[in-house]
Amino acid sequence: MTDSPPAGSPPTDAPSPEAAQAGRPYAPGLEGVIAGETSLSFVDGANGRLLYRGYRIGDLVEQGTYPAVANLLWSGDWDPGHRLATAPVPPGVLQILRALPTSTKPMDALRTAVSAWGANQDLPWPATAGQARALTAFSPSALAAFSRLRAGDEPIDPDPSLDLVEGFLYQLTGTKPDAATARALDAYFIVGAEHGFNASTFTARVITSTRSDIASAVGGAIGTMKGPLHGGAPSEVVDQLSQVGSADRAEAWVREALAKGERLMGFGHRVYRAYDPRAAALRTVAEGMTNKPEWLQLAIEVEDVALRVLAEKHPDRPLKTNVEFYAAPVLMGVGLTPDLFPATFSLARHAGWTAHVLEQAGDNRLIRPDVNYIGPAERDLPR
Ligand code: COA
Helix, strand or coil: CCCCCCCCCCCCCCCCHHHHCCCCCCCHHHCCCCCCCCCCEEEECCCCEEEECCEEHHHHHHHCCHHHHHHHHHHCCCCCCCCCCCCCCCHHHHHHHHHCCCCCCHHHHHHHHHHHHHHCCCCCCCCCHHHHHHHHHHHHHHHHHHHHHHCCCCCCCCCCCCCHHHHHHHHHHCCCCCHHHHHHHHHHHHHHCCCCCCHHHHHHHHHHHCCCCHHHHHHHHHHHHCCCCCCCCHHHHHHHHHHHCCHHHHHHHHHHHHHCCCCCCCECCCCCCCCCHHHHHHHHHHHHCCCCCCCHHHHHHHHHHHHHHHHHHCCCCCCCECHHHHHHHHHHHCCCCHHHHHHHHHHHHHHHHHHHHHHHHHCCCCCCCCCCCCCCCCCCCCC
16 A cells, blocks of 8 residues: 555645745755754854854864864864864875866866775765864875976975974965964965854755765855855955056055945955954964065055045945955965965865764754745646
8 A cells, every 4th residue: 555646646735835835934055044053162253252162263273273273163172282284185085186177167176086095095984173174284285296297396295293384384385484484374364264153064964964975065165155245355455456556546446446336355344343353364464474475564554545435435334444455465375376265265274174074974864954935836736
């Protein structure tokens, strides 16, 4: 016996889809919907505060390193001496990177590399901190290898004496970075490590919730971060500043751009209504850099003008500086080309993504929201 009705069933007397779904709240983009619980970070948009496991982002940037912060996210323990070097790219993965066209976007190469890495590993459920460390240590080597291959250079093996960010720069350029340069990029990695239930992190948690593996979760997260609404565009900050040209033109340029309905890159945020604490931390880093770009002073002056004009135009909607504005001079200052910015952001976010994978796997429930049906009412097939 079966419970299903016979084929060609008569119309039901159930309510219409509209009536059956009446009163169900719907928030486009899931804005404001609480879709989980986390102990990893607190993004306090109203007060411009970001805490990783309770610690202030500014203190972590000043006193921590990226491996120590990653370990804090994975384990909950603060060990400022914690080290993590980059890991070699397995030969099978390198072969795949060599086969990519040189025109491949670095985000596509990184996503491919993570997928290939997963295919070369045994990654049993549930994910472990060891898996998180291994993947976080692999990806910088993979991105550096791809960046060299597309330029016709051979990849460089990791130097285990270097910490992760130094190692990444060394494998990218072939030269060991000076301490100040490594420190500046390390600070960027710390501020990029984690940020609540953003779209890519949510993707990683959805994938994990099906009991899929950590490489699939991070590969999916990279795909989500690739979109321009998420991956950010510090390179567009660089473009806008070059259009401004000089501080005396800043006010006229800002007013003209806003009059044309353009957005000022590096300002505004979906969550922050106050100055983004990551921007504050990166501004200090940028100002302290030995190789700071010559346009940093221009950026500071443009920021003052932009904040004043935005406040005048949007008195009820606080639009403050966001992380991208000062990420731009830091990334340029350490010698990265703008097309590497989004993939470098992804490397930094590995700590947060993988920590969320561990958190999700540790107390898992399949993430499967509901949807409101808005199609035609129940009807008969045309005869
Ligand atoms: N420059 C000028 N105006 C801006 C602005 C910006 N950077 N950001 C928001 N606004 C204005 C909008 O035009 C809108 O004005 P209106 O009400 O007159 O139409 C108002 O502020 C609200 O904007 P909204 O799109 O609802 O804000 P949001 O929370 O959805 O957008 C961002 C957040 C980040 C997408 C948006 O601020 C933005 O596009 N910033 C520039 C890009 C950027 O720096 N991205 C990196 C983010 S970390």
